[in-house]
Amino acid sequence: MSTKSKIEKPxxxxxxxxxxxxxxxxxxxxxxxRSTVAAFASSINPTLDEINDIKTAVSEAVTNxxxxxxxxxxxxxxxxxxxxxxCELYETHINISISDTGRGIKDIENAMQPFVTTRADEExxxxxxxxxxxxxxxxxxxxxxxxGTTITMQKFFTKETSNKVKQA
Amino acid sequence: MHLKTRLHQxxxxxxxxxxxxxxxxxxxxxxxDNLMGQSRAAQIIIDLANLKFxxxxxxxxxxxxxxxxxxxxxPIYISNPSxxxxxxxxxxxxxxxxxxxx
Numbered sequence: 002m003s004t005k006s007k008i009e010k011p012x013x014x015x016x017x018x019x020x021x022x023x024x025x026x027x028x029x030x031x032x033x034x035r036s037t038v039a040a041f042a043s044s045i046n047p048t049l050d051e052i053n054d055i056k057t058a059v060s061e062a063v064t065n066x067x068x069x070x071x072x073x074x075x076x077x078x079x080x081x082x083x084x085x086x087x088c089e090l091y092e093t094h095i096n097i098s099i100s101d102t103g104r105g106i107k108d109i110e111n112a113m114q115p116f117v118t119t120r121a122d123e124e125x126x127x128x129x130x131x132x133x134x135x136x137x138x139x140x141x142x143x144x145x146x147x148x149g150t151t152i153t154m155q156k157f158f159t160k161e162t163s164n165k166v167k168q169a
Numbered sequence: 170m171h172l173k174t175r176l177h178q179x180x181x182x183x184x185x186x187x188x189x190x191x192x193x194x195x196x197x198x199x200x201x202d203n204l205m206g207q208s209r210a211a212q213i214i215i216d217l218a219n220l221k222f223x224x225x226x227x228x229x230x231x232x233x234x235x236x237x238x239x240x241x242x243x244p245i246y247i248s249n250p251s252x253x254x255x256x257x258x259x260x261x262x263x264x265x266x267x268x269x270x271x
Contacts, residue, residue: 028192035222053253060224064191115261124198126228128261135260 015091017166018044022086026071026101028064034086035060041088042095045166047158054136055095055156059086061129062099062152068120070103070150092166093157094138100151106144113142172200181210186219189227201234205243213238214270218249227254228261235266246270 020041024030035056042055066084067073075081082102089096106112113134118127134140137154144150170187183204189197205213215231217223231245238245245267250258258264 031190031192032188032222050252053251056222057224057253057257060190060222064224064226068191124194124229124233126225126232126261128225128228128257131260132225132257135256 013089016089017092018088018090020086020088020090022088023083024086025081026067026073026084027077027081028067028073029077030084031060031063031067034063034084038086038088038097042090045090045092045158045162047162051156051158051162055097058133058136058154058156059097059099061133062097062154065129065150065152066099066101066103068125070101070105072104092163095156095158096153097155098151098153100149102149105146105148105150106142107146109142109144170197170200172197172204174204176208176210179211181205181208181213182216183213184216184219188222189220189230190222190224191226194226194230198230198233201230202237205234205238208243211243213243213245214248215245215267216248217251217254220251220254223251223254223257225257225261228257228263231263231267 018041022034022037024034038059039052039056042052063084071082073081085100087098111117113130115131116127118125130140133154137156139155141153142150170185170189170193173184173186175182181204183201185197187193235245247258247267247269248271250269
């Protein structure tokens with residue numbers, strides 16, 4: 002006998018598409034993560050700038066998971082922690098949530114300041130959160146030390162993009 | 170990431186072709202250091218016309234190279250950044266140490 006897998010949440014009204022992605026926190030997957038979210042958003046034909054903004058913000062968030070949350074330098078042969086990416090696409094905006102179960106952020110406010118990095122020795126710029134904030138329309142960071150971080154970002158599309166969806 | 174170089178009138182042109190992110194940073198860093206280390210050029214121009222993607226990791230890579238070449242008094246310039254890269258450069262003030270040239 003087979004059991005049907007349950008859909009966790011009903012699809013929210015107005016939501017065009019929904020995606021859940023789980024990937025091992027290898028740096029190799031950073032490119033895949035940002036390209037996949039960009040492809041997900043592409044279905045409503047956003048402007049190239051909108052796509053690139055989303056791509057950059059996702060890249061920053063996923064890199065934070067690999068570098069800071071898990072500090073992953075393990076070879077591919079070893080099992081590894083997971084990064085979860087959830088996206089919801091609406092005709093007016095996209096919601097993106099990226100979470101890890103890594104070490105968490107002690108002082109979020111400080112971590113979000115420009116040029117703040119805990120890894121200056123590795124030539125990290127400390128601009129990840131600043132880039133996310135400036136390329137997206139909203140950014141929310143929730144974190145608990147020792148149990149992980151979830152960031153949620155929102156990007157609103159231009160009227161031209163939204164209108165194209167309405168006419169489609 | 171592919172790096173192409175050309176030496177012309179004592180200027181070393183380095184063209185970055187590919188995506189500069191955390192994954193490709195280490196490779197890019199090492200290659201830039203090799204190319205710049207061997208060079209006797211008076212100036213270096215990093216051409217980004219073929220750079221398809223860059224996030225803030227790229228800033229760390231560029232500032233690191235700036236610091237190394239500063240000791241040798243060799244200025245580095247940026248040319249042909251994408252609009253996305255340009256926004257990150259302006260946000261971080263990179264152009265104050267690596268001016269943009271056309």
